[in-house]
Amino acid sequence: MTSQPFDEGALKVLFDEIEAPESLEANWRAKVALADTLRDPAAGEIADPVPEVPPEPEPGPGRRTGRRPGPPWLRALAAAVAATAVGGGIVGVVAVSRPPDRDPDPDQIIETVTAAPSPSTLPPTSFSATGTVPTGAPGSAPPGSGPGDTGPGPGGGAPGGAAPGGPAAPPAPPAPARGPLTEWPDAANTGLPAGSSLRTHPGGDLHVTQPGQIVADLRVNGTVYIEAPDVTLRRVMVAPLGAATAGIRQLPQAPRLRIEDSHVTNTNYRLDYGILQEAPGLVVQRSDINANTVAVLAAGDTSIVDSYLSKVQTRGNAARITLRHNTILVGVALLGQTGPVTDVAIDNNLLGERAAGAVISVPSGSGSNGIRVTANRFHRYHPAASPVPSSGWNPQAPGNIWTGNVWSDTGDPVNPS
Amino acid sequence: MVILVAAELGRTVPDDAQRGDLAEVAPPSFEQVYRDHAHRVYRYCLSQVGNVSDAEDLAAEVFAAAFAGYLTARLDGGVVLPWLLRIAHNEVIDHRRKRTRRSALLTRFFGGATDVDRSADVEGAVVLRDELHRALGALQELSERDRKLIGLRIAADLPYAEIGAVLGLSEHAATVATRRALERLRRRLEVRS
Numbered sequence: 001m002t003s004q005p006f007d008e009g010a011l012k013v014l015f016d017e018i019e020a021p022e023s024l025e026a027n028w029r030a031k032v033a034l035a036d037t038l039r040d041p042a043a044g045e046i047a048d049p050v051p052e053v054p055p056e057p058e059p060g061p062g063r064r065t066g067r068r069p070g071p072p073w074l075r076a077l078a079a080a081v082a083a084t085a086v087g088g089g090i091v092g093v094v095a096v097s098r099p100p101d102r103d104p105d106p107d108q109i110i111e112t113v114t115a116a117p118s119p120s121t122l123p124p125t126s127f128s129a130t131g132t133v134p135t136g137a138p139g140s141a142p143p144g145s146g147p148g149d150t151g152p153g154p155g156g157g158a159p160g161g162a163a164p165g166g167p168a169a170p171p172a173p174p175a176p177a178r179g180p181l182t183e184w185p186d187a188a189n190t191g192l193p194a195g196s197s198l199r200t201h202p203g204g205d206l207h208v209t210q211p212g213q214i215v216a217d218l219r220v221n222g223t224v225y226i227e228a229p230d231v232t233l234r235r236v237m238v239a240p241l242g243a244a245t246a247g248i249r250q251l252p253q254a255p256r257l258r259i260e261d262s263h264v265t266n267t268n269y270r271l272d273y274g275i276l277q278e279a280p281g282l283v284v285q286r287s288d289i290n291a292n293t294v295a296v297l298a299a300g301d302t303s304i305v306d307s308y309l310s311k312v313q314t315r316g317n318a319a320r321i322t323l324r325h326n327t328i329l330v331g332v333a334l335l336g337q338t339g340p341v342t343d344v345a346i347d348n349n350l351l352g353e354r355a356a357g358a359v360i361s362v363p364s365g366s367g368s369n370g371i372r373v374t375a376n377r378f379h380r381y382h383p384a385a386s387p388v389p390s391s392g393w394n395p396q397a398p399g400n401i402w403t404g405n406v407w408s409d410t411g412d413p414v415n416p417s
Numbered sequence: 418m419v420i421l422v423a424a425e426l427g428r429t430v431p432d433d434a435q436r437g438d439l440a441e442v443a444p445p446s447f448e449q450v451y452r453d454h455a456h457r458v459y460r461y462c463l464s465q466v467g468n469v470s471d472a473e474d475l476a477a478e479v480f481a482a483a484f485a486g487y488l489t490a491r492l493d494g495g496v497v498l499p500w501l502l503r504i505a506h507n508e509v510i511d512h513r514r515k516r517t518r519r520s521a522l523l524t525r526f527f528g529g530a531t532d533v534d535r536s537a538d539v540e541g542a543v544v545l546r547d548e549l550h551r552a553l554g555a556l557q558e559l560s561e562r563d564r565k566l567i568g569l570r571i572a573a574d575l576p577y578a579e580i581g582a583v584l585g586l587s588e589h590a591a592t593v594a595t596r597r598a599l600e601r602l603r604r605r606l607e608v609r610s
Binding site: 011012014017025029031 | 464549572
């Protein structure tokens with residue numbers, strides 16, 4: 001090279017010929033596994049005061065058998081070994097470390113009415129949830145107007161819908177008081193309140209099957225499937241250990257879900273949706289929801305307040321969505337691929353700190369209207385990205401309003417692009 | 418609901434006619450990030466340390482740190498590479514600090530040559546093409562700033578705007594600085610020839 005004229009392009013070509021060695025993947029995975037061994041393998045992101053969960057009882061009818069073998073560091077080490085074994089093939093690693101997802105299997109639902117664990121098989125310290133059946137008819141109370149959670153009432157039991165009169169779950173500790181946020185939501189003031197005391201659900205996924213169930217002060221190392229109406233999750237940590245479609249999945253038969261002071265964490269960055277709403281009626285308050293693809297996939301009659309989120313999205317055919325006083329790092333994508341999106345209020349949020357595209361995407365097709373983007377603060381964008389405030393904005397659509405939106409650093413108006 | 422297995426990503430997505438939607442908005446899984454950027458991160462590390470074994474170790478540190486940080490970084494696809502390279506930059510600084518400290522100890526107790534001998538570093542890269550070998554040697558003789566600029570431009574193949582983003586410079590400043598660094602590299606290569 002040095003005998004020829006200096007050529008930046010030729011130098012690039014020389015580097016382009018270099019490939020990362022195959023052993024690199026096993027190398028970094030081994031470092032991850034080693035780091036995991038140096039921290040409390042059971043604690044995860046939040047110190048869990050409960051001792052290591054004893055081995056799950058032998059699976060029987062109605063009990064889920066999906067408990068993953070060993071603590072996270074052991075699984076990570078196994079993944080590193082697997083990575084070495086396949087010679088750095090990433091597909092091979094995925095293949096050995098990722099069980100196939102599937103819909104809830106009725107034969108594997110835990111804690112069903114007929115299969116609630118007896119105190120002799122499941123120590124009461126291994127999980128905690130209060131279950132309070134509403135005094136009204138199941139399904140009649142909207143989220144937020146249901147029963148309190150001051151302790152197990154009639155029908156109190158284990159998470160997942162233990163039968164009334166079944167084994168009583170231990171009472172939940174008093175809820176740390178926390179009102180509406182006055183500061184912008186962030187990782188510190190949303191999610192689990194300081195001083196929360198969680199117990200750990202002993203299985204992987206949790207199936208909540210009893211109408212009106214309140215699940216509180218619980219850590220779930222899997223997906224929470226909501227399968228009944230009027231369920232409330234309060235101070236719940238959802239941390240799927242492997243790849244998962246959703247942290248909390250509100251199934252079509254489960255309208256009016258309420259989530260308060262809870263945290264869905266994107267462990268291993270392999271969670272597609274934080275909350276996957278498939279039934280009308282969802283309230284999220286003071287929660288920290290993070291996921292690979294979308295924090296909340298909203299389906300309608302959705303209210304998200306005082307929460308810290310990566311991204312909110314719709315697929316279409318959605319109406320009556322309110323996003324108020326949230327920090328939404330990436331943005332809001334109101335996609336209308338399955339139908340129009342109507343009656344949406346995006347009000348007083350901090351938006352776009354991590355945006356790389358349009359911060360607010362609005363369906364441009366006919367039928368979408370009543371979208372009100374008001375009094376939001378747009379974060380100044382990352383210099384390496386080239387986002388825009390909006391895409392698809394149609395000022396002519398009936399009820400579409402864009403007003404009072406400003407840049408967070410200067411206070412200058414932000415106009416739709 | 419039927420689940421579509423997106424095998425190439427190692428993830429699953431609901432199969433309800435939203436595939437285009439997801440393809441448009443889904444940020445990459447970490448496996449995908451690794452697959453997309455491993456080569457460029459490794460090349461950058463190689464440009465900074467000049468030998469393949471240290472480069473691999475550094476790149477492994479980068480991806481291990483990124484794996485942990487990715488849980489909370491909430492990055493969107495477009496900013497991942499600059500983010501990885503910022504981690505790499507910090508790892509390079511750490512790497513040099515450790516080596517300097519170790520070489521000072523070796524010098525103090527044993528005298529003579531130390532393990533930060535640059536020619537020795539480059540001699541380790543026996544599997545590299547001779548031209549690249551010489552370029553790496555010349556790079557190690559430049560200032561840390563020049564080496565970083567050239568590493569980002571040439572090895573990581575970043576546009577000037579992203580170089581600026583990594584180093585906290587404007588695009589114009591990054592352009593000017595990189596070109597000057599490349600000129601100094603050219604002179605150094607001429608001297609070595």
